[in-house]
Amino acid sequence: MFSSKKPTTMNSHERPLCVQGDSGLVLTTDPKPRLRWTVELHDRFVDAVTQLGGPDKATPKTIMRVMGVKGLTLYHLKSHLQKFRLGKQPHKEFNDHSKDAAALDMQRNASSSSGIMGRTMNDRNTHITEAFRMQMEVQRRLHEQLEVQKSLQMKIEAQGKYMQSILEKACQSLAAGDAAESYRLGFNNHLSFPSLQDLHLLGPTQLDMPHDDTFYAAGEANVCLGKKRPNPYGNPSGKSPMMWADATTAACMGTQEAPSKSDQLQISPAVNGGLDMESIMDAYEPKPILDKGSAKLHERPSPLSTPERLMQTRNLSYG
Amino acid sequence: MEVAMDGMMEMDKFGCGFAIDGELGWSSWSPGIDWEYFPAADDFHGLIESMISDGADRGGYGLPEFCDGSVTVSASSTNTPNTPTEELATVGTVDDEMGLRLVHLLIAAAEALTGVQKCPELAHVILARLKELLARGGESSMERLAAYFTDALQGLLDGGRQQEDPPPNPGELLKAFHLLQGMSPCVKFGYLTANQAIVEAVTDQRRVHIVDYDIAEGAQWASLMQALVTRKDGQSPPLPPPHLRITAVTRCGAGRRSVATIHDTGRRLAAFAASVGLSFSFGQCRLDSDEQFRPAAVKLFKGEALVLNCVINPPHLPRRSAVSVRSFLASAPSLGARLVTVVEEERGGGKGDEGRGFVGLFMAELQRYSAIWDSLEARFPMQGRARGVVDRLIMGPRITEAVETAYRRREEGSVALEGWGKWLEAVGFGRVVLSFFNLCQAKLLLGLFDDGYRVEEEAPNKLVLCWKNCSLLSVSVWSAPPPSPPSPSPSPSPSEASFPKHSSI
Numbered sequence: 001m002f003s004s005k006k007p008t009t010m011n012s013h014e015r016p017l018c019v020q021g022d023s024g025l026v027l028t029t030d031p032k033p034r035l036r037w038t039v040e041l042h043d044r045f046v047d048a049v050t051q052l053g054g055p056d057k058a059t060p061k062t063i064m065r066v067m068g069v070k071g072l073t074l075y076h077l078k079s080h081l082q083k084f085r086l087g088k089q090p091h092k093e094f095n096d097h098s099k100d101a102a103a104l105d106m107q108r109n110a111s112s113s114s115g116i117m118g119r120t121m122n123d124r125n126t127h128i129t130e131a132f133r134m135q136m137e138v139q140r141r142l143h144e145q146l147e148v149q150k151s152l153q154m155k156i157e158a159q160g161k162y163m164q165s166i167l168e169k170a171c172q173s174l175a176a177g178d179a180a181e182s183y184r185l186g187f188n189n190h191l192s193f194p195s196l197q198d199l200h201l202l203g204p205t206q207l208d209m210p211h212d213d214t215f216y217a218a219g220e221a222n223v224c225l226g227k228k229r230p231n232p233y234g235n236p237s238g239k240s241p242m243m244w245a246d247a248t249t250a251a252c253m254g255t256q257e258a259p260s261k262s263d264q265l266q267i268s269p270a271v272n273g274g275l276d277m278e279s280i281m282d283a284y285e286p287k288p289i290l291d292k293g294s295a296k297l298h299e300r301p302s303p304l305s306t307p308e309r310l311m312q313t314r315n316l317s318y319g
Numbered sequence: 320m321e322v323a324m325d326g327m328m329e330m331d332k333f334g335c336g337f338a339i340d341g342e343l344g345w346s347s348w349s350p351g352i353d354w355e356y357f358p359a360a361d362d363f364h365g366l367i368e369s370m371i372s373d374g375a376d377r378g379g380y381g382l383p384e385f386c387d388g389s390v391t392v393s394a395s396s397t398n399t400p401n402t403p404t405e406e407l408a409t410v411g412t413v414d415d416e417m418g419l420r421l422v423h424l425l426i427a428a429a430e431a432l433t434g435v436q437k438c439p440e441l442a443h444v445i446l447a448r449l450k451e452l453l454a455r456g457g458e459s460s461m462e463r464l465a466a467y468f469t470d471a472l473q474g475l476l477d478g479g480r481q482q483e484d485p486p487p488n489p490g491e492l493l494k495a496f497h498l499l500q501g502m503s504p505c506v507k508f509g510y511l512t513a514n515q516a517i518v519e520a521v522t523d524q525r526r527v528h529i530v531d532y533d534i535a536e537g538a539q540w541a542s543l544m545q546a547l548v549t550r551k552d553g554q555s556p557p558l559p560p561p562h563l564r565i566t567a568v569t570r571c572g573a574g575r576r577s578v579a580t581i582h583d584t585g586r587r588l589a590a591f592a593a594s595v596g597l598s599f600s601f602g603q604c605r606l607d608s609d610e611q612f613r614p615a616a617v618k619l620f621k622g623e624a625l626v627l628n629c630v631i632n633p634p635h636l637p638r639r640s641a642v643s644v645r646s647f648l649a650s651a652p653s654l655g656a657r658l659v660t661v662v663e664e665e666r667g668g669g670k671g672d673e674g675r676g677f678v679g680l681f682m683a684e685l686q687r688y689s690a691i692w693d694s695l696e697a698r699f700p701m702q703g704r705a706r707g708v709v710d711r712l713i714m715g716p717r718i719t720e721a722v723e724t725a726y727r728r729r730e731e732g733s734v735a736l737e738g739w740g741k742w743l744e745a746v747g748f749g750r751v752v753l754s755f756f757n758l759c760q761a762k763l764l765l766g767l768f769d770d771g772y773r774v775e776e777e778a779p780n781k782l783v784l785c786w787k788n789c790s791l792l793s794v795s796v797w798s799a800p801p802p803s804p805p806s807p808s809p810s811p812s813p814s815e816a817s818f819p820k821h822s823s824i
Binding site for chain 2: 144145147148149151152154155156157158159161162163165166167169
């Protein structure tokens with residue numbers, strides 16, 4: 001439907017490339033093609049809306065019929081109409097300010113030229129306050145969810161520390177010193193969860209969960225964190241252990257995988273859990289295999305020795 | 320229904336036909352089972368369908384990936400003995416056939432153990448066949464699960480376990496428990512939801528007293544302590560964190576080891592509380608010799624907000640009797656508890672008409688553990704060592720217990736599948752609404768795990784953790800009814816008649 005004949009860049013400095021379809025619609029070339037509401041298209045939209053008696057009377061279906069633009073779907077019109085009703089400008093993050101002003105002017109002109117200025121302005125005011133209220137509500141919700149997230153993080157950390165303290169003692173009573181040590185190492189990773197940003201903010205979303213074998217293989221690399229003794233009741237070096245382990249895990253995970261995963265903010269912590277299982281088991285096995293484990297300690301280069309990599313992944317995961 | 324073949328031995332007193340060739344070889348054995356015979360056939364169909372659709376989603380669960388309806392385990396039509404396996408043979412791999420066949424056999428064995436026509440010899444035969452199939456086949460996830468169930472059934476058949484496995488090293492068990500916490504959100508979901516409800520219920524209290532039914536190693540309380548220390552109660556300056564007192568309910572006459580364990584738990588909790596800056600004290604209270612809880616055993620102080628916490632059947636501990644749990648919950652009114660939190664297992668996968676005797680309960684357990692298996696397999700394939708430890712130390716014993724319990728309660732009908740919620744309501748406990756914060760937290764927690772997990776608000780006071788369509792665990796929060804006026808009996812309790820007869824949970 002939206003075949004792109006010739007790529008036409010609107011502005012050379014704008015990041016999303018736009019292509020002119022044969023229907024006359026302009027679409028961006030990012031992974032999800034989005035419709036760009038150009039000035040002309042918006043004009044036609046406004047005309048259609050006023051023809052139908054204003055934004056309240058018009059429905060996406062009727063607008064579509066009146067506009068008669070090929071390739072325009074109800075979804076496009078629905079969202080654009082909603083924004084129009086609330087008095088917002090479309091795509092304000094892509095347009096520069098001049099365009100914004102132009103759009104606003106356009107709206108004002110449109111409503112004044114149709115002769116229903118008074119009513120539209122009043123509607124706009126109530127719409128604006130309503131939009132404001134909605135926005136406050138959304139912000140409140142987001143804030144609350146952020147609170148939940150923070151408290152959840154603290155609780156999980158607390159429980160993790162507690163479990164670690166118990167298991168340390170259990171381990172110490174079983175095996176010699178460095179067995180407990182490497183077990184602890186495995187644990188510190190296992191108990192850490194990825195950074196705050198990686199937790200889902202707004203309810204269940206489909207996680208991108210490849211069932212890679214590399215995930216499990218990389219688990220063994222976690223043992224290579226060096227002999228740093230994690231303090232069970234405090235944060236080492238003041239950093240959140242979650243970020244640290246996340247970065248190191250990402251760094252351990254291999255060359256290309258790590259950056260892309262951090263980019264998408266979609267590292268599932270369960271992946272970490274999966275990774276760490278094997279490292280825990282590695283450390284947990286009795287002495288003979290432990291030697292193999294400690295051999296691994298020296299084999300893999302410690303990710304802490306590649307600080308740029310670390311910084312890179314950490315920055316990326318901040319999004 | 321019966322297969323007429325040469326050299327065949329028919330055992331038709333059960334309605335099953337076996338094809339066994341001359342040398343008693345089992346190589347081409349097809350169970351010609353008359354599914355009409357099984358009252359639970361419809362539920363079985365549902366079970367198979369749900370397992371199949373899971374397999375279709377995932378493409379590797381071990382069951383054939385055909386669309387619903389093509390496996391007709393129909394109760395209505397007369398079955399030719401080769402129907403199920405013929406259909407299976409045309410689709411899927413050897414593994415898929417195996418999975419379905421194992422389930423068939425397990426249910427047949429269960430039926431043979433307690434059906435209308437009990438036939439222990441048949442059960443024996445079926446179990447032997449199962450073991451042979453399992454020994455022969457490769458190790459797939461389904462097979463391991465079937466192996467545990469087979470062992471459990473064998474235990475029933477033998478009337479008491481012949482080989483008493485040595486009780487696992489508690490250190491090992493603890494490690495397995497810790498691994499399980501990382502693999503499945505069940506444990507954390509229970510703890511965090513209950514804790515959040517507790518925190519919300521005691522916001523402006525200066526002293527909090529929690530009586531914990533099964534404290535184990537006290538893992539639940541670390542996050543509660545953290546939450547109490549950082550609570551925001553909307554006052555300025557914010558109130559100092561309350562004094563927390565935890566009383567652990569212990570079994571009477573327990574060995575020296577478990578007493579030491581409780582002391583250890585107390586010490587560790589105290590150390591942790593000190594590390595977060597919470598004033599804390601710890602105590603014990605013993606159950607009676609018959610495992611009943613007597614309210615008088617708990618030391619109460621004035622001005623305390625009392626909370627009863629009851630995590631029923633934690634995965635790394637053996638089961639407690641229902642009588643014991645009931646006595647604990649029933650003491651809430653007389654103790655003046657402000658809040659009662661209950662974390663319990665759910666068996667809500669099926670259509671609700673499974674409570675028909677042992678087979679129904681068995682199938683419910685099979686379904687529940689299949690869901691758990693599926694959820695673990697999603698991220699932690701069974702070849703992993705960690706998974707192996709968890710399976711061996713936790714899942715295996717739990718499955719055995721579950722089957723034994725199902726057997727003991729087979730006469731109870733559908734009551735056996737009800738949770739404690741129904742009983743609490745019947746006895747007059749009120750529902751305490753769970754907050755949006757709590758629900759949000761649960762969803763966020765699940766976001767850390769596989770996206771097959773879901774949390775549902777089944778009732779305003781109950782959150783249920785589900786894997787796909789199967790409920791696994793629920794947390795419900797209750798307020799105790801006002802104590803009944805003092806009566807001649809030492810501890811006032813509602814009339815026994817209103818209790819459902821849980822012989823064991």
